[in-house]
Amino acid sequence: MLRAGIVGLPNIGKTTLFNAVTAQTSGVTANYAFSTSKPNVGVVTVPDERLAPLAKIVKTSVIVPATVEFVDIAGLVRGSSKGEGMGNQFLASIRETDTMIHVVRCFEDENIVHVDDTVDARRDIETIQIELALADLATVERRRERVQKGTKGGDKNAKAELEVLEKLHPALEEFLPAKSVSLTDEERAIARNFFLLTMKPTIYAANVMEATLAAPEDNEQVRAIRAIAESEGAECLVICAQLEADLVGLAPEEGREYLESLGVKSSGVDQLIQSAYRVLGLMSFLTAGEKEARAWTIPQGSRAQDAAGAIHSDIARGFIRAEIVSYDALLRAGSYAAAKEQGLTRLEGKDYIMQEGDVVNFRFNV
DSSP: OOOEEEEETTTSSHHHHHHHHTTOOSSSOSSTTOOOSSOEEEEOOOTTTTTHHHHHHHHHOOOOOEEEEEEEEOOTTTTGGGTEEEEEEEHHHHHHHHHHEEEEOOOOEEEEEESSSSSSSHHHHHHHHHHHHHHHHHHHHHHHEEEEEEEEOOOTHHHHHHHHHHHHHHHHTOOOGGGGGGOHHHHHHHHTOOOOGGSSEEEEEEEGGGGTOOOOGGOOHHHHHHHHHHHHEEEEEEOOOOHHEEEEEEHHHHHHHHHTTOOOSSSHHHHHHHHHHHHHEEEEEEEESOOOOOEEETTTTTTTHHHHHHHHHHHHHHHHHHHEEEEEHHOOOEEEEEEETTTTOOOOOETTOOOTTTEEEEEEEE
């Protein structure tokens, strides 16, 4: 399951956003640093408008969407890389995630204390980036020390690892993220084994007040975040964490109407989940039958046999063929039977590359 960590300074709206994303109130929101002493974890369903029509076609009432796990990680501060503010614990929590959602405060509110007294998106982002880079620098230096001993014995793997570490070290000393270092595919595969924080893809979430949500380009802080995201090749979303939390208490139709009244097309939460899918190169395929209509998450470019394994290892092991029809074609046909009659279904082998929206029935024998 995809695991996304929500990070940032204290008092910038992380837990409020987490509560909205997970549609719950288990997170503690408070106007002081470190109100989240332990990471809150919530499983979130991925919005997928295809499942309801698909369930209707196969006459099932059970819909199982794909899921994402969100982790609300307590606020980082200067010195977190050296253990300040329980930093070591929080950095370990980030290490266990697949992607980071970096929430940045873009609003003034005298009733909500800022850890540095003033709102400055560039400074706040730099603070987090420096702490993550320092933590990674310590990791690289420890690993380099161990690997150097292996190279003395002529270990080829140790030599290859050391070469990657030597490339990463100067960048981290300059507080640059490890992902900014030019590496070959082989070197990047080696670097993944270091579990560096700054190798993780980042999504910036600019947290604004409700009144400015419809025209974020007028917000100086948002413009600054977008410039940083563009320079890094990262995604940037504009959200109002408090509004998203308020929408949880409304019926879906009421929520949509309220967003429209603000001139906003869609929920920031939905955008956040979809963005996490994009940055991690994920996609969904669908299965449907009398028991359920379900979405499954796999990496883009996955083979049919790998997709079968996402359901169960036995299906992958006994894979024979994948009977596939595209969602759009099935919807037009109105049923599996009609799709077959119209020649819209096809049989594919284990090396078939799965496509977004494939509706699949795996044939297997174990």
